[in-house]
Amino acid sequence: MTTRRDFLKTGGALVVSFGAQALLPRAVTAAPDSAFATRPSHIDGGALDAWLAVGADGRVTAYTGKCDFGQGILTAQVQLVAEELDVPIARVTMIECDTAVTPDQGTTSGSQSTPVNFNHENLALAAATAREALLEMAGKRLGVAVARLTIADGVISGPGGARVTYGELVGGRRFELPLRQTAKRKPPSAWTTLGKPVTSLDRVALVTGRFEYVHHVRVPGMLHGRVVRPPEMGATLASVAESSVRGLPGFVDLVVRESFVGVVARTQFAAMVAAAQLEVHWRPGPALPPQRTFFDFLRRQPSRDQIAVDSGDVDAALGRGGDRVVRARYTYPYQMHGSVGPSCAVADVRGDGVTVWSPTQSVYPTRSCIAKLLGVPVETVRVVFKRGSGCYGLNGADAVSFDAAVLSQAVRAPVRVQYTRQDEMKWENYGAACAIELRAVLGADGAIAAWDREAWVAALGSRPGYDRPGNVITGMLLGHAPEPLAIGPAEPARGKLDNRSNAVPPYVAGCIAGACGGDGTVASERVVTHTVRSPLFTGPLRSPLRIQNTFANESFMDELCARAGADPVAFRLRHLRDERILGVLRAAAKAVGWQAGARRGRAPAAGIARGLGVACVGYEGHNGYAALIADVDVHVATGVVHPRRYVIAHDCGPISNPDGLRNQIEGGLLQGTSRALVEEVTWDERRVTSVDWSSYGSLHLDYDVPAIETVFVTPAGVPAAGAGETSITLVPAAIGNAVFDATGARLRDVPFTPARVLAALGDVGQAG
């Protein structure tokens, strides 16, 4: 039998090793009701050996199910292991996301990597357990009480010069121990490696052009595949003429299954030519609803309804609110992940097993779906993560992995599939479009007396998970349906308050059956979501629904402030109880030198108007906190909005790598700026028309970016929280609120195009 260590000795991704599956027989079970639930696998995450191995040379190899797409989690995990085991970073090797050897940690997403691997379970607990186990072994070996031992540089020392290395204690052997729930982590105050700015471990390879992306994986005998997609959503294959490509130089095969069409050739160029020349006829899909009136269309569709909270008295409060009722509707468009490199994967389907090199965030779920699509036992499939272009969520990574597997199975040879820009942009799972209506009553005391929220969210497909390949385009073309939308009314809210992707604002009490899980004071509260079948695929895009909901909630909060004649910071503080949101809000206001006072918005003058806007969030409720103040120029004549300065206060608990965190915060703020100002998927009567970088906006490197100041707030004794999606969540609202401060114009529709800004400025002029 090949062991996991044998596999590692042979050194690398190109070696297929199915014996590895038999290594660790005991299964681990995750909570089935969790959105991030995993399944039992051949690697028992409850065993220390699933996470860590020490070589005879003292090198530490760690195994993780959380992989790096450029967000820096690889470096932070290496820091974590180096810290707990007291070895230098250079002595740690991290193996990421490979179903042959790493535990099933589901999907690397949702700002979940830090909470699950940096607190008191999984990788962190494994490292702490290993440290204790090594100390105990050393105590026995040296005949010294553990309390008298010290560790430095992978060497355990006792009194009188007694010493033993990790390699001597356990090198090349298994620990054969379970994770120990009582194992003690080092407190942040004792950290010497964690908490320090460490340059990302991939950086030198990246900037010198040596880094191996999935796009560079080459397998002996590998062919090149391209997919030929339908022209529009819902179109199905009518006929395909192989004669149109047969005989082309380098052409190998045409693969057709249901409505899936692909070509395979000996070179990329030959595959590209064949895909372009292939004559295919499609039965048209349904017409798309007009984009201009799309949000009205959404409201008329049957929906699956959910109630996050309902105190039962909101209608009455609205009914007697009279002119103290404030209403607004916000809309947020479909937006793209728009990876700069279109997705790519390599698959090698053989009689005795399948290997797929994939940029997926979800190696185990992808493995399960590939087994289903190919009709082979899941145990015979191995999915190896290889980084693609930055994904920011569910881009084409899963779909292209399915494509490569299907093509490789058909032609009985390894196949690399490279998407075109159009393949990626027309068929990825877009960030959901939604319309959010907010109503509130202002009390006689100027405080919010009731908060009512109702939203219509367009959704179709999403992550395939373990069983739903039809949630992305390839699966659908192969005849698998996306997850059905169960149309129906909402059940009353029960149990603990569910923040529902920040649909619940921090300002409400969040009371369900007397238990109040909210972060605010507003007791008359209702939060309702209608999920509607989307005409286009949707899926998680950085800060999924959190950015949409926070845009609406924080913009509306600003509208309420203006109506109440209150200061936007003070008004928020007044309605919050959670110390950590309060903390970041105060810190941001202090850092920017916030001048207290009502923001009525000035009538637009000529030239450039300047304003400050604030927004704050508890991400998913309590998975990280931030407050952002945007300092924004509005060019009154042209409607151009230009952020000049961002000040953000950020609290994600103990910080693993401050440099990596700053990088994420800065990237999030600028990506959020692009999404707030220019990004929107467009379509005509039948099909998506955003197919390249001239038809889908993105702020290129010529954009004069705002200055960014980051303030870290780190309360003592709190756990580590997510940090990859907090900053982006706040940007559209903070910019919109700054535009109001500058001009009195209220922007309720993302993106804030010059035309929309001019229209809003016109409204102010008329009102004035």
Place this chain on the structure above:
Amino acid sequence: MAIRLRVNGSDHTVAVDPDTPLLFVLTDDLGLRGPRFGCGVAHCGSCTVMLHGQPVRSCVLPVRHADGADILTLEGLGTPEAPHPLQQAFIDEGASQCGFCLSGVILTAKAVLDANPDASDGEIRGALGGVLCRCFTHTRMLRAIRRYADGLPRTR
């Protein structure tokens, strides 16, 4: 058709369809990793290489037009052991996230500063108008380019 290319100082002869984009020859025939496919229509800069000292988009350049050309890619600019000073500035400023766009960013910046070492931030940004970074590492990248530019000998 046999095409002759000098890439990062080494001579190569490849037998390929002369309409093949230069990018595919560099990545698939020569095994280079610096230039990458991003859009295929010269919108994003991921495939940038230097051809006779000028940045070009290798995804739209048929290899027949590069016959006999002297080409520099990101990996030819410097090595992990001895990065080019511009690459070193990116390392020092922590200017990467996924890194996929770096050929376009670094080589375009090098070209503008080769032509004018005194280029202002505005001029540098202007030259980067066709380069896309979807991780939005703009702040650090521009800081890295400025750091490198500040170390160049002045011309005036």
